Amino acid sequence: MRNWIELLSTLTLKDIGLEIRTKEVFTTIILFSILVVSTFAITSNNTLQIPENVGAGIIWASVIFSGSIAMIKFFASEIENETLDAMLLMPVPRELIFFSKLFSFFIFLSISEMVIFATFSIFYNVNVFSTDVLLTAVIFNFGFSSIGTFFGTIVAKAKSKETLLALLIVPILIPLAMFAVEITSANLAGEQSENIKTWIGLAISFDIIFVVLLTFLFGKIVEE
Amino acid sequence: MLLEVSNIKKSFQDNLVLENLSLSLDLEESICITGSNGSGKSTLLKICSGLLHPDQGAVNVLEKSFLSQSQGLEIRRRIGVLLHSNMLYPTYTVRQNLYLFAKILGIIEYKPRVGEIVERLGLDDSMDKEVQKLSNGNKRKVGLCKSLLNDPDLLIIDEPESNLDAESLKTIAGILTDRATSGKGNLFTSHSVEFSALCSTKSFKISSGSLVLL
Amino acid sequence: MIRQLYIVVSAIVFLVSLWMIFLWVPTEINQGVVQRILYVHVPFAWVSMVAIVAVAVYSVLFLATKNPKWDNFAQSFAEVGVVAAIVMLVSGIVWARPVWGVFWTGEAKLTTALILFFIYCAYLMFRSYFPAGATRNRIAAIIAVIGAIDSPIIYYAAQIWQQNHPRAVVGPLSTQESNLNPEMMITLLMCVLSVTLVFAGTVWIQIQSNKYHGAANA
Numbered sequence: 032m033r034n035w036i037e038l039l040s041t042l043t044l045k046d047i048g049l050e051i052r053t054k055e056v057f058t059t060i061i062l063f064s065i066l067v068v069s070t071f072a073i074t075s076n077n078t079l080q081i082p083e084n085v086g087a088g089i090i091w092a093s094v095i096f097s098g099s100i101a102m103i104k105f106f107a108s109e110i111e112n113e114t115l116d117a118m119l120l121m122p123v124p125r126e127l128i129f130f131s132k133l134f135s136f137f138i139f140l141s142i143s144e145m146v147i148f149a150t151f152s153i154f155y156n157v158n159v160f161s162t163d164v165l166l167t168a169v170i171f172n173f174g175f176s177s178i179g180t181f182f183g184t185i186v187a188k189a190k191s192k193e194t195l196l197a198l199l200i201v202p203i204l205i206p207l208a209m210f211a212v213e214i215t216s217a218n219l220a221g222e223q224s225e226n227i228k229t230w231i232g233l234a235i236s237f238d239i240i241f242v243v244l245l246t247f248l249f250g251k252i253v254e255e
Numbered sequence: 256m257l258l259e260v261s262n263i264k265k266s267f268q269d270n271l272v273l274e275n276l277s278l279s280l281d282l283e284e285s286i287c288i289t290g291s292n293g294s295g296k297s298t299l300l301k302i303c304s305g306l307l308h309p310d311q312g313a314v315n316v317l318e319k320s321f322l323s324q325s326q327g328l329e330i331r332r333r334i335g336v337l338l339h340s341n342m343l344y345p346t347y348t349v350r351q352n353l354y355l356f357a358k359i360l361g362i363i364e365y366k367p368r369v370g371e372i373v374e375r376l377g378l379d380d381s382m383d384k385e386v387q388k389l390s391n392g393n394k395r396k397v398g399l400c401k402s403l404l405n406d407p408d409l410l411i412i413d414e415p416e417s418n419l420d421a422e423s424l425k426t427i428a429g430i431l432t433d434r435a436t437s438g439k440g441n442l443f444t445s446h447s448v449e450f451s452a453l454c455s456t457k458s459f460k461i462s463s464g465s466l467v468l469l
Numbered sequence: 470m471i472r473q474l475y476i477v478v479s480a481i482v483f484l485v486s487l488w489m490i491f492l493w494v495p496t497e498i499n500q501g502v503v504q505r506i507l508y509v510h511v512p513f514a515w516v517s518m519v520a521i522v523a524v525a526v527y528s529v530l531f532l533a534t535k536n537p538k539w540d541n542f543a544q545s546f547a548e549v550g551v552v553a554a555i556v557m558l559v560s561g562i563v564w565a566r567p568v569w570g571v572f573w574t575g576e577a578k579l580t581t582a583l584i585l586f587f588i589y590c591a592y593l594m595f596r597s598y599f600p601a602g603a604t605r606n607r608i609a610a611i612i613a614v615i616g617a618i619d620s621p622i623i624y625y626a627a628q629i630w631q632q633n634h635p636r637a638v639v640g641p642l643s644t645q646e647s648n649l650n651p652e653m654m655i656t657l658l659m660c661v662l663s664v665t666l667v668f669a670g671t672v673w674i675q676i677q678s679n680k681y682h683g684a685a686n687a
Contacts, residue, residue, distance in 0.1 A: 034361070041358050045344075052346045108345075117342035120304060121359050122331040124324065185608055190598040198594055199612065202587040203619050205580075206626035213630065226629055233629065237622055244618065248611055250324070255307050255604050268602045310603075 038123060042131030043138075050139060055104045060143035063097035065150050072154035081155060087215035090151050090159070091171075091208055098140055098175055099197045102183040105136060110187045115253075125250035129180060133242075137176040144168055157219055163227070167214040170231070174207045174238040175200075181245040185252055203241075210234040256281055256318065257409045257440040258303060263312030264464075265298055272298050273309070274464035280409070285431055285441040287451040289469070290461035296444040297339055297413055299461065303442060304336040304411050317408060332360065335407035339414065341398035345387035349378060349397050352386060353404065360405045372400045376426060391418040399427065410434060412443040416450045428453040479666040486656070486663040494656040497649075503567045508656055510560040512664035513553045514582070520550025520668075521585055524592070525617035528610035540606045541683070543613060545675035547592055549668060554586040577627035584623050588616035 050056055071089050075081060109115040118128050148159040148168075182199045186192045201208075210230045217224035224230060258280035265273040272295040280286050290296050301307040302314055305321040317333055319326035343352050353373070357365035373379060376396045381389060386397060395418045402410060415427050431441045431454040445451045451458055458469040490508045497504035523546040531539035561579070562572050573579065592612050599605040649657070 038359065041355070045355055048351075049344060049346060112345055113338075113340040113342045114344055116306060116338075116340075117356075118359075119306060120331060120336050120342075121356070122328045122361070123359060124328065185595075185612075186599075188599065189595065191594075195591070195594055195598055198587065198591040202584045202591065202623075203615065205584050206619075206622050209626045209630050226632065229629055233622070233626055240618070240622070244615070248615075252608050252611060268600065 035124070035127060039127050039131055039134075042118075042123070042127065043134045046131065046135035047138065049108070050135070053108075055108075056101045056136070056139045057143055059101040059104050060094075060097045060140065061146045063100060064093040064143070064147040067093035067097070068147065068150050068154060083219035084212065084216040086151070086155055086157070086219055087212040090147065090215060091211045094140075094144060094147060094171075095175070095201060095204065095208065096197065097143075098179060099200055100193055101139070101143075102136065102179040102200075103186075103192050103196060105132075105139075106183045106187040115184075115187075119253060125253060126246050128253075129246055129249040132180045132184075133173075133176045136180055137172050140172045140176060141168065144172070159215070159219070161218050163214050163218050163223065166231075167211050167234075170234045170238060171207050171211045174234070174241060175204060177238070177242045177245055178203055181249060181252070184249070206237050207234055210237075257284075257316070258442065259313075259315040259318075260299075260303065261313045261315075263302060263309035263314065265295075265302065265307065265309050267298075271464060273302075273461075276312075276461075276465050278459070278466055280440050280442055282438050282440060283435050283456075285435040285454055285456045286443075287455035287458045288442070288444045288461060288466070289446065289448075289451065289458060290444075294461040295464060296461055300336075300338060300411050300413050300442070300444060304334065304338070305330065306336075306338075332405065333407055334409045334411060335402035335405060336410075337398045337402040337412045337415070339417075341386075341394050341401075343386045343394065343397055343401070346385060348383050348385055349373070349389070349400075350382045352397065353400055356401050357404050362404060365404075368404060369400070372403050375430070376400055377423070392420060392423065395419060396423065403430070406439075408439055410439065410441045410443075412441070414445060415443055416445060416447050424450060425453075475666075475670060479663070479670055482659070482663045482666055486659045489656040489659055494652050495650070497653065500568055503564060506560050506564040508660045510557060510564055511657060512661045513557040513560065515661055516664055516668040517550055517554045517557050517582070517585075519665075520546045520553060520672075521589070521617070521620075524550065524589075524613045528613035528617075531610045532607065532614070537606070537683070540610060541676055541679050543610065544596065545672050545679055547589055547613075548675055549672045551586070551589045551593060553664075553668060554582070554589060558583065558586060575627070575631055577624055577631050580627035580630075581620065581624045585616070585620060588612075588619075592616065 068089060106115075115128075119125075148164070151157070152159050178200055179196075182196055186196045186199065189195055210233060213224050213230055214227065217227075256279055258278065260276060260278040263273055263276050264271070276299065278286070278299075288296050288299060298307065302309050303316065305314075305316070305327060308321070314321065316330045319330050321327045321330060344355070347355070350369070353369045354365060357369055362368055373382060376399065378393065378396055378400065381393055381397075386394060389397065395415075399412070399415065402412065410431070415431075416424050419427065428450060431443070434441055435454075435456060441454075443455075459466040460469055461467075486508075490505055494505070494508075496502055524543045527539045527543035527546065530536070531543060561582075565574070566572050592609060595612060596605060596609050599608065
């Protein structure tokens with residue numbers, strides 16, 4: 032068990048180290064999301080009067096789509112240099128490869144989201160940073176990272192990766208997206224969602240179901 | 256027996272690449288596989304290294320099978336693989352790449368081990384250079400270093416001579432010969448008759464998906 | 470012989486159901502003529518749901534047995550099912566506007582149907598864009614299974630969402646319940662039978678076509 036934890040941290044730190052050098056994932060998520068959020072702000076008549084659920088939808092839609100594009104970048108180098116194959120040739124359980132990618136992307140996404148929240152707060156003159164929203168972000172990011180890592184691995188060798196990945200990820204993620212928008216829009220309205228416990232329960236269950244399922248299935252998608 | 260391949264068959268999109276192919280490799284053997292482009296040499300090596308599974312037939316390495324997750328892990332601890340691609344992180348230095356793979360392989364005293372292999376292949380001066388800035392020949396040598404880190408019982412290499420000068424070829428041939436002499440095994444492909452003659456104990460040619468002893 | 474008989478029976482049932490929709494069945498009191506769209510919408514909704522279950526079941530069978538026949542069945546059901554889903558969605562939208570006053574609501578069934586349609590599309594797009602072979606078929610089956618597992622979660626989430634954001638329907642007929650008298654029920658069942666027969670026949674043709682294309686590429 033200690034060996035697995037060491038291995039997991041080695042692999043995760045490897046991805047973080049690579050990202051610190053290239054900064055591809057960060058720049059993709061941050062720039063694309065800022066572009067989306069600011070475009071909505073520029074093209075709306077009055078950002079101070081935008082409905083809360085629309086505002087929440089803008090935030091999470093930009094996270095989902097920029098995250099999908101960033102996921103492609105996350106795997107692009109692995110496929111180009113065949114370093115994913117290098118890991119498959121190493122004495123590393125497939126599950127650990129999956130978890131290391133999941134944790135790495137979770138970290139990148141969480142950090143990038145702080146910038147997205149700050150941008151939204153500036154353009155729409157609200158404070159998005161609250162305990163509820165940050166907890167929502169953690170649960171959402173975990174689910175998104177697991178689904179994104181799984182499908183990102185699948186589409187890495189396909190044509191039209193960006194379109195295909197978005198088409199695969201977005202429908203599956205709808206329950207998490209609904210959860211995130213619901214909690215965020217209630218927060219923007221200065222309230223707490225009526226069914227907050229139900230939503231959190233649903234989202235955590237979603238994360239657990241998919242992490243277990245996708246961990247089990249990961250070995251089957253990387254083997255030929 | 257280090258490697259036992261029994262009647263394997265492999266197709267890609269209905270294109271039959273390997274058919275009824277069998278091969279055995281024992282301790283102290285160094286086997287060279289030759290064949291024309293597209294004959295299936297690389298496919299055979301990928302199957303022997305566990306990266307691909309055959310459609311039919313069986314592959315046993317160190318008397319274990321890749322079909323079992325736990326046995327697959329044990330096999331991978333004891334083999335070294337260098338395929339057509341060097342499989343290195345281009346933005347990491349040579350040192351960072353080799354230390355990373357050594358840690359993953361579970362080598363405890365990895366720094367001296369890396370130093371020893373790098374010295375033998377003449378890469379001392381390149382240790383702190385990013386892999387993407389190296390010449391193709393040096394990248395290949397780094398790939399070879401990676402495959403030798405755990406002093407594997409079975410070394411699988413696809414065209415070890417590619418991009419290398421005559422001096423480096425002699426060094427690699429020496430490594431393969433020393434390994435065979437000390438009780439290990441090597442399986443490699445080559446287009447070079449001279450290189451094969453230098454360091455193989457047996458040669459086969461892939462023809463119509465099967466092996467023919469030369 | 471059986472094939473010809475099937476075609477004849479399907480054609481007869483189809484023509485009879487057309488006659489029933491346009492000439493025989495009385496007009497529904499509350500919704501008026503618009504209600505007749507449901508004789509198209511409901512059968513296509515039924516076959517869409519059958520198709521998605523079939524895709525999931527055959528995908529599981531394929532993963533368990535590795536028999537390419539099951540993968541062919543799953544692919545064929547998806548290809549025909551996605552067309553049925555488009556008819557279901559479009560006919561539903563056309564019906565909803567005059568009855569509910571809106572083209573779309575956040576109702577759980579609608580949301581789930583739309584998301585499942587996207588999952589269908591993703592499954593088929595993946596099959597198109599990934600290099601053909603055993604790996605592609607295996608991964609496509611996994612995608613179908615994941616979609617099937619996610620469906621009840623999507624429905625449950627949509628239901629909670631609907632509780633927080635009640636249906637915004639404002640049409641004059643939005644609060645009226647639909648009354649189905651015996652003739653309407655018979656017409657509806659006849660239409661379901663007709664569409665099911667055509668759907669099954671089309672899936673069968675698609676299975677043979679996919680089998681032929683697989684053999685032709687060998």
